[in-house]
Amino acid sequence: MEKNRIIKIISMITGFTLIFIGQSMMYGKAHVWPGALFFLLSFIPFFVVLKADKGAELIGALPFLKDISEKPVRNEIIGFVIFFIAAAYFRFHNLDTVPLGSFRDEGKAAKDAMDIIRNVIPHGADSTLPIYIRAITDNPALYNFFMGALFPIVGEGIVGARAATAVGGLLAAVSFYFLIRYMFGWRAAVLGGLLFAVGSYPVIYSRLVYHASFAMLPYMFTMFFALKVYNERKLPDFILLGLSMGLAIQTYQAARIIPFAYAAMLAVCVFTDRGFIKANFKQLLITLSVLMLVLLPLIIYIFENLNSYMMRPGGLFLFSEQNHRHWTSVNPVLTYLESLKRAVFMYNHRGGISMVLGNFDSVPMVDFLSGIFAAAGFMLLLTGLFLGNARSFFFLGMFFIFIQGSALFIEAPHATRGVMAMPMVFIFAAAAIAALSKVFYENAGKISKFIFLLIAGILLLIIAVDNYERIFERFGKHKLAYRSFEAEKREAAEYVVNLGDNWQAIMTPFFMHGERGETPDVMIVFMNKGKDNYEKITLGHNFPVNPKPGMNYIYILERDYFTMLDALQAYYPGGERIEFKEKYNKENVTSFIAYKVPYEEAVKGMSYKPERGLTVSYYTGADCGTGELLDERIEPIIFQDWAFYPKNIRFFTACWDGKIRIDTAGRYFFDVKTGENKQLFIDNKLILTGNQSRAEVVLSKGMHDIHASFRNNGSLWFCLWWVKPNTGSLELVPMDNFYPKK
Structure with a gap:
């Protein structure tokens, strides 16, 4: 017995040591495989410790023994209070400044919610109470209703929308706590919950006004009730599983994978636990019925708007014809494997570079120490899978399915599209904590237990400080934050x-x-x-x-x-x-x-008569000089979108004539940012016409003739930008460089 205890402790320490070495070799580094090799080597000591544990009970055996209604002890209450305060603080602290501004998707989501409570049809929706909103977000409207319901309490605008999102994020964190408690007990819930409470990935996605951020809350419910269904098999849990799945699917595009994920898990039961399906067939039909009932309005919308509903995922799908430029190999299998590698290792190796996705400077999505626990949990579950542990299959399978939200689409690693896999990463970390604490609490003396708790406390403090610095300093005050948002x-x-x-x-x-x-x-x-x-x-x-x-x-x-x-x-x-x-x-x-x-x-x-600019003439005809002359004046620049038309005539031709002064000889790029109905001449040479929007020309220093024309058919605009030699910056051609015709 004593020998078995020593084997467990030494094997567990050896496994974590190998994970630490691997994490050190890959975290933020150029190459992933040297570190991944050490991750794989941890399989050996973890196999030894789980084998010695007789049935892989360190990572849980089914059916579960923990119950959500278990009376909490004093230490858990203290731990939960600390967890809750940390989760609330990290989600609500400096909401108005971290991040600065708001990305366009945030603005659209907040505006849609504000329109809904004002009984206004949001842009891209079909009614004042929309099921789905198209436009730039392309998601169901459940999140917008959630924000709108909280606006009277938290206020409107971007800050109000962030506060509403943070409420959802805090509830998701609490849900995560009780999910871990149900699986691994209160110690793992407190320690693992604190990782989720302060982790930069879940925190940032509790602050950004994204549909993906809101998806975490009902998704946590689906996992909780799915586990209770399998464990306790009570009718209310079957009903609540269908309800939570129906709500979760109506949050974010990546959540569309949820029914397929649970269907896959159910299909596996056909081969591994057919008795569960036979004994609970009617209850499963009830779950399906509740799911379909909740989804009914969205299902009707999909049948009526299938092309619109599938447009965004179709446009982002890695293997769509228009996305071949994103391929990393001519071989589609190798392209997918590279995308999968980037998605899987964005937590421990390299994240993305987009500030608006919660990334910066390719920093991994999980901090260094949390990444160690996540990797250790992953390897423990992988080892448990080899030993036939059912819980291992469930969580590893769910992770693999949900990571496809990033792997099967362009621009991996993509934190938003892979957000459904994020809770699984922290579940892995909680599994590692549960296994580690179980080994020490069952096989070590009081002093060793005290040392374990002391080390755990120190590590959690380091993790909290590290994530605070990541979120509120490195991310919130990044030099690109202002412009990105x-x-x-x-x-x-x-x-x-x-x-x-x-x-x-x-x-x-x-x-x-x-x-x-x-x-x-x-x-x-x-x-x-x-x-x-x-x-x-x-x-x-x-x-x-x-x-x-x-x-x-x-x-x-x-x-x-x-x-x-x-x-x-x-x-x-x-x-x-x-x-x-x-x-x-x-x-x-x-x-x-x-x-x-x-x-x-x-x-x-009003009385100023400009001496610089170009002479512009407006004609009713299709060409300059044809039809009625509507107006002729000097305009300081070429910058028109004609919100007000000359003499209220909607269709006309505008013609600009005069001189342009070139102060530096060299190659100039001219850009009109419109695709048709225009011509640009310099020194009587046509340099831009038809569907061109940009052209280049070499000009000498001095004065040059310029003529531009544009046919407005009612809704187009016309402006003239240039890029001067050796500058690289696009700017509106200034008035000082124009001279009207004489």
């Missing part, structure tokens, strides 16, 4: 709101609609404050502006439009220029510029 939009909107109602904001397209024309972040700020004193810049309408009595104006310029400043200063020389810098970027990068124009200055600007 488009923080300038929220900052600009809040700045305008704070100026008061006698200031009207005139904004360039990025602030109005985002990088892809679909982000409502600015709108959310104004909606949340009950304001609407902002509009899109339109030449001839609000530049120059015809001021309303007593109204002041502020132009908000994004990076590509900084060259508009010389035109603004020409019209409004008494205006005030204010530069806003990117936070946390030591390179002193200007994020946007505000140009304030008081009412009196705006009045003076």
Whole structure:
């Protein structure tokens, strides 16, 4: 007996030592396989310890012995309170600044929720109470209803949406705690729960306003009730399993895998435990009935909108024809295996690089020490699977199925698409903690137990500090955080709101609609404050502006439009220029510029006659000089989206003529950002036409003739950018370089 205890302790320590060596060799390093080899070598000592344990009871045998209703002891109550406080703190701390701003998907999700509670049809939805919302998020609307229900308590806007998401994340953490308690007992629940409470991956996905973040809560319920169904086989658990599955499927696209995952587990029971299916066939039919009932509205939507429902996953599927450029090999099998490797090892080797996915600098998604426990748990379960442990098969199988959400789609490792596999990683860690604590508590003396608890406490403190630094310093204050989360939009909107109602904001397209024309972040700020004193810049309408009595104006310029400043200063020389810098970027990068124009200055600007710019003529005909001449004037720049049409005629041709001054000889790139109905001539040479949107030309220093034309068919826009030699930056061609025709 004594010899058996020593074997267990030494084998367990040896296994964890090999995992530690492997983690050290792969964590954030260039190559994964040297470290993975040491992971695999841990199979040997883990096999010895589980074999000595007679039945792999260290990682749990079925049926389970733990019960959720087991009366907690004093130490568990203390541990749970610590866990809950840690989980709440990490999810709600600095919600308004970590991360800065909001990614476009966050803005869209929050705006959709705000529309729903206002009885407005969200963009991409079919009703005021939508089942599914298309547009840029393409997900069921359950998450939006959840946020909307909490808005009266937590407030609206991005911060309110983050608070609602954090509530869901906190509930998911509590659910994880009781799931681990049910499987491994309260010690593993406290220790493993604390890893989940402070881990950067689950914490960040409890703060980002993503449908994927909300998916964790009902998904935890499905696992809990699935285990109770198999263990206790009570009718209420079968009903609650169907209910939780139905809700979970309506959270995020990756959650569509859930029914297939549980169907696969049930199929395995046909071969391993057919008696379970025979004895509970009616109850399983009830589970299916409840599931279908909950999913009925979504099923009807799918039948009516199948192409729309499948469009996004089809577009991201790794093996879609349009995604062959993402292949790492001409062999599709090797391409998949490489994608699978990246997805599986994003926790211990290298994560992604996208800030908006909770990644930065390819840092693994799990901290170093938690990654050791996760890898150890994975290897213990793998060893248990070899020994016939049913629980091992369940969790390893679920992990493999859910990691396909990242592996089968482009851009692996992708933390959001692989989010359904994330709880499994922390379950692995909890399994390792359970096995380790069981070995020490059953085979060591009081002093050894005390040392174990002391070491566990120190490690948890290190993990908490490490994750705090990862989340709130390295991620939250990363130099790319400001730009990645488009923080300038929220900052600009809040700045305008704070100026008061006698200031009207005139904004360039990025602030109005985002990088892809679909982000409502600015709108959310104004909606949340009950304001609407902002509009899109339109030449001839609000530049120059015809001021309303007593109204002041502020132009908000994004990076590509900084060259508009010389035109603004020409019209409004008494205006005030204010530069806003990117936070946390030591390179002193200007994020946007505000140009304030008081009412009196705006009045003076009405009488300004520009000496620079191009002469523009508007005709009703399809070509320059044809049809009726609607208007002719000097415009300081070529920047039009014609929110207001000349003489209210929707279809017309605009023609710009004059000179362009070239200060530096070399190769210039001209970009119009539109695909048709235009021509651009320089020195009577056609350089851009048809469906071209970009062209290059070598120009000498000095004055050159320029002519541009564009046929507006009712909804298009036309602007002229350039990239000057040796700069690489796209900017609007400034007024100072244009001269009207004489």
